[in-house]
Amino acid sequence: xxxxKAFVPTMGALHAGHLSLIEIAKSFSSNVVxxxxxxxxxxxxxxxxxxxxxxxxxxxxxxxEAGATEIWSPTYDEIxxxxxxxxxxxxLGKKYEGxxxxxxxxxxxxxxxRLFKHIAPQWAVFGEKDFQQLFIIKRWVKSHNIPVEIVxxxxxxxxxxxxxxxxxxxxxxxxxxAALVISRALRQATSERSIESARxxxxxxxxxxxxxxxxxxxxxxxxxxxxxxxxxKGRALVAGWVNGVRLLDNMPMSSKSKVVAE
Ligand code: AMP
Numbered sequence: 001x002x003x004x005k006a007f008v009p010t011m012g013a014l015h016a017g018h019l020s021l022i023e024i025a026k027s028f029s030s031n032v033v034x035x036x037x038x039x040x041x042x043x044x045x046x047x048x049x050x051x052x053x054x055x056x057x058x059x060x061x062x063x064x065e066a067g068a069t070e071i072w073s074p075t076y077d078e079i080x081x082x083x084x085x086x087x088x089x090x091x092l093g094k095k096y097e098g099x100x101x102x103x104x105x106x107x108x109x110x111x112x113x114r115l116f117k118h119i120a121p122q123w124a125v126f127g128e129k130d131f132q133q134l135f136i137i138k139r140w141v142k143s144h145n146i147p148v149e150i151v152x153x154x155x156x157x158x159x160x161x162x163x164x165x166x167x168x169x170x171x172x173x174x175x176x177x178a179a180l181v182i183s184r185a186l187r188q189a190t191s192e193r194s195i196e197s198a199r200x201x202x203x204x205x206x207x208x209x210x211x212x213x214x215x216x217x218x219x220x221x222x223x224x225x226x227x228x229x230x231x232x233k234g235r236a237l238v239a240g241w242v243n244g245v246r247l248l249d250n251m252p253m254s255s256k257s258k259v260v261a262e
Contacts, residue, residue, distance in 0.1 A: 007032075013054065036063075044100075128153060129156075179247055198253065
């Protein structure tokens with residue numbers, strides 16, 4: 001058995017998106033470590049933290065079934081035994097997801113740093129679902145010469161197009177219908193020829209659904225996370241709310257994302 005480890009950090013409430021990360025991790029190492037830790041540092045809203053779905057027994061069974069060889073569900077004190085010096089996510093940490101969620105990405109980097117130090121993996125798999133998070137983590141790993149290869153996993157959708165998320169359990173049938181405007185807008189925008197018409201289409205479709213409150217919609221360049229000036233390497237990002245549930249999605253300008261049933 002090899003000594004290497006591939007790592008999949010999660011906050012639990014595992015769904016097919018998380019399990020796809022475990023599948024990918026298996027292709028890097030025969031040792032796949034999955035962590036389950038709901039990190040209070042990355043929640044700016046105490047209600048969201050309190051109501052975040054938790055079901056450890058079910059998660060452990062699912063992770064094992066998907067091929068995890070080690071599951072680690074640390075306590076708060078194991079991760080944060082003393083003073084916490086948050087790691088800065090810089091200017092980008094204050095944009096898009098960072099605007100209404102102060103300190104969110106600093107909290108993400110701080111926990112990822114602690115998890116990496118405990119587990120010492122060679123690879124860590126993160127989902128493109130959280131595209132800004134993935135970018136910030138990759139940039140931090142590179143600039144700090146952290147000896148972990150960050151592996152990006154494609155975003156997994158439900159059959160109806162909704163991006164899988166642990167928070168989707170809070171959506172009623174009606175809410176879900178409204179939420180589908182997001183993937184519809186992304187599909188239509190990413191099939192536009194010019195970046196200008198893609199931006200227009202994204203906004204037009206998103207604002208056509210009264211049940212959806214838009215937070216932001218932008219097409220960024222995947223290389224630098226700046227607003228894209230052409231479709232090349234562009235990725236459309238959307239975040240918003242349906243009946244108090246925050247939803248996040250994105251799609252590359254060049255290809256269609258994978259779809260699976262939960
Ligand atoms: P979370 O438990 O929400 O912190 O997510 C743990 C990891 O799973 C992160 O790297 C997420 O980007 C990833 N993830 C969550 N949902 C999806 C999805 N629908 N498709 C792919 N990866 C996902």
